[in-house]
Amino acid sequence: MVMVEDDIFRALADPTRRAIFEKLADGCMNASALREGMAISQPAMSQHLAVLRGAGLVRQTRQGRFVNYDVDPAGVALIAQWLAKYRAYWPARVDALKAVLKEMDQ
Amino acid sequence: MVMVEDDIFRALADPTRRAIFEKLADGCMNASALREGMAISQPAMSQHLAVLRGAGLVRQTRQGRFVNYDVDPAGVALIAQWLAKYRAYWPARVDALKAVLKEMDQ
DNA sequence: ACCATAGATAAGCAGATGCTTATGTGAACC
DNA sequence: GGTTCACATAAGCATCTGCTTATCTATGGT
DSSP states (O other): OOOHHHHHHHHHHSHHHHHHHHHHTTOOEEHHHHHTTSOOOHHHHHHHHHHHHHTTSEEEEEETTEEEEEEOHHHHHHHHHHHGGGGGGOGGGHHHHHHHHHHHHO | OOOHHHHHHHHHHSHHHHHHHHHHTTSOEEHHHHHTTSOOOHHHHHHHHHHHHHTTSEEEEEETTEEEEEEOHHHHHHHHHHHGGGGGGOGGGHHHHHHHHHHHHO
């Protein structure tokens, strides 16, 4: 038994790590680019990325000397799946969700 | 600046606390009922519930000597809102979501 | 072959976290 | 008023986390 959600939520619990993950929401980026404007040391960034990767939230691809990171859809899907347990508690947002889906159809 | 998501994800990072929260997904329950089958001391439960409440994930209502806890829709909505940033990464689940919405319409 | 650059890993440490036991508070019942 | 039950809070402590500095690995350029 692996309890994937443990790693996911623990990874997202740290504000710095969540900021990194949210940066990646806009698209693929390498570790150095991620550090820009973040007041974080290189080892710290590397450690955070390792945690995010261990949680299945982020994937890495070597490209020369750089390592590109991007959001792992599998991890996001797991969160969405977990959140689905509580869909009964956000009926007020149904309309907003509908709009999102309509938008995605086009 | 309060950074609500900080408290939310920190609260959900603990497996025991997540188990409690998931129990409440099925409906309102008091602290003693929540402890059943959980191998957790009374103070520990109380502390966990305090953290969940502080994060806005759970509400409490006194009913005589008991305190009933239930999921706070506001907290769930915040997670859904946060997750919406990543909707581009789970297109495979659009159909499932549509089914959910159709079901909610009825 | 040498050096520079991007990133990972190791070790150590200050602060946070979750548990414990003990005690406090509040409501019901006699 | 006193006792019991449901829960909260306090204090202490072992463990975990995230940072730091130092060092290692890997790739590219010359």
